[in-house]
Amino acid sequence: MTDTILALIAEELAHIAADKGETLPAIDPDSAFLGGDLPIDSLDLATLLVVLEQRTGQDPFRAGFIQFNTVGELAALYRPNAA
Amino acid sequence: MTAAPPPWFASDARLIETDESYGWAEIAAEADHLEAEFRTAGQAVVEAVRPTTVVAALAAAERAGVALLLKRHKALLPSGKKDWDEGAANGRTSGFSVLLETSGTTGTPKRARHDFERLRGRLRGTADSSARWLLTYDSGAFAGLQVILTALASGATLIAVPGANAADLARAAVRHGATHISGTPSFWRAFLMTLGNERPPLTSITLGGEAADQPLLDRLQERFPNAKLRHIYASTEAGALFAVTDGRAGFPAAWLETGVDGVGLRIRDGVLEVNSPRAMLGYADAAGLSEDWLSTGDVVERRGDRVLFAGRLDGRVNVGGVKVSPEAVEQLLLAVPGVLDALVRPAANPITGHILTASVVPLSGVEEAALRAAIRDASAALPPAARPRVISMVENIPLGSAGKKKREGAA
CATH class of the missing domain: 3.30.300.30 (ANL, C-terminal domain)
Known part of the structure; x- marks a missing residue:
């Protein structure tokens, strides 16, 4: 189950959006990070990944870029028990 | 009467700027206006936001025979000619040249002077007039200017969306059928993420501005198997230096012996140094470059038959x-x-x-x-x-x- 990771992503995205004075719409596993409805840009997404690494202790990208488009695809890259 | 296009603007070249299409006929009036302004002021400064403005200003400054400053940093307006054009005032360089602001993020940005002909000397194109280039860089950035000039000289179409982010650019690439895109690895990652299932008809993919990593190169080749993939290495100080086309990160270590395209390469104390015929004329506020070998400030390491980039010497x-x-x-x-x-x-x-x-x-x-x-x-x-x-x-x-x-x- 990646529910805990999904919740963590939603929480941190809300922080990032709030810092910019934006409100995050409801997100689900199919929400696209870029080019969709989320009020975030590449730098915000980069920030999310750094914060996720701080909070989970995991860096799924250690070996380089892995393609992902949606919240669900990113969540699947983390082991949920470490959150 | 408006003048004929400059020699570097092919007659059938087009600019699509925020979905509006421009040819030389639509740009000529702005060039005339700017030329008069530059002649009166004795100097040429424009904000390099829109590519059409940059093109008009280049044509105007060339005709007026003055140095053109393409400004990217709003807050740091030059207060007078002396501030930014000492080189010209000293008579060290005169006539038409282009001053670009480096993307320095703190303090006063450096301004690098480029001889226009030398700047163009490195352009490779594609004499392909059917090419549709997407501009992903600032118009006033070294890389942006190269894309603009490459597209226009070959009679191709340039697609630009001033102020756009990577997601907007990806949509513009799909909408206008971009075939040639040059961007940073960061741009390409965001581009891939935004595309979803869309697939613009790319035939040429260029990466620059940052070290290209192997997973990204692999991913791009897999997604666009028919596109030519290359990553280029350039610096504001030394100009465009070389392109790597074998799809592998870094560059061949053999080039340390042979050089590449007339550019000498060597490693000193872990830092890449270059000897380039395309080095800029000098910083606007510094003495001209006299050393043959120029430090790039890029830390590199030799690993097997490759030289890989490993960050900046100055900690940036x-x-x-x-x-x-x-x-x-x-x-x-x-x-x-x-x-x-x-x-x-x-x-x-x-x-x-x-x-x-x-x-x-x-x-x-x-x-x-x-x-x-x-x-x-x-x-x-x-x-x-x-x-x-x-x-x-x-x-x-x-x-x-x-x-x-x-x-x-x-x-």
Whole structure:
């Protein structure tokens, strides 16, 4: 189950959006990070990944870029028990 | 009467700027207007936001025989000719040349002077007039100007969306059928993420401005198997240096012996040095370059038959193609009232290469929310790439064995 990771992503995205004075719409596993409805840009997404690494202790990208488009695809890259 | 297009603007070249299409006929009047303005003022300065303005200004400055400053940093307006054009005032260089502002993120940006013909000397095109180039760089950036000039000289179409982010650009690429795109690795990652199932008809993919990593190169080749893939290495100081077309990160170590395309390469103390016929004429505010070998400031390591890039000698890090100085940003934070101490470090990530993070020690009695707001206000003066994105409140800053802050990034 990646529910805990999904919740963590939603929480941190809300922080990032709030810092910019934006409100995050409801997100689900199919929400696209870029080019969709989320009020975030590449730098915000980069920030999310750094914060996720701080909070989970995991860096799924250690070996380089892995393609992902949606919240669900990113969540699947983390082991949920470490959150 | 408007003049004929300059020789570097092919008669059938088009610019699609925010979905409006321009040819020379639509740009000529702005060039005439700017030429008169430049002749009266004796100097030429424009804000390089729209490619049509940049093209008009280049044509106007060339006709007026003056140096053209393409301005990218609004806050730092030159107050007078002497501030930015000492070279011309000294008679060291005269006539038409182009001054570009480096993407320096703190302090006064450096301005690099380029001879226009030499700038164009490196352009490769594609004599393919059916090409449709997407502009992903600032019009006033070295890389942006190269894309603009390449497209126009070959009679191709340039697609530009001034002020757009990567997602907007990806949509423009799909809408206008882009075939040639040159961008930073950070751009390409965001581009791939935005595309979804769309697939613009790319035949030429170029990466530059940051070191290209192998997983990204593999991913692009897989997604666009028919596109020619290359990553280029350039610096503002030395100009465009070489292109690597074998789909592998870094460059062949053999080039340290043979050079490439007339450019000599060597490693001194772990730093790449180059000997380039295409070096710029000199910084506007410094004496002309006299050394044959020029340090790039890029740390490299030789691994087997490859030379790989390993960061900047001066500690600057690449944030989405913008080189930022953690130390300079730290100085800015230290000046914020309520901050006792601060440490700014790069954090690696697969989207923008790095972002900056800050650890801040508050003065006792300072409220955290107010301090965060003050830091945010102070950071607003920085370009987005240079702003510390993750700020942690800490009790003290750990020092290394030499008593210095440990700035190395959490990799």
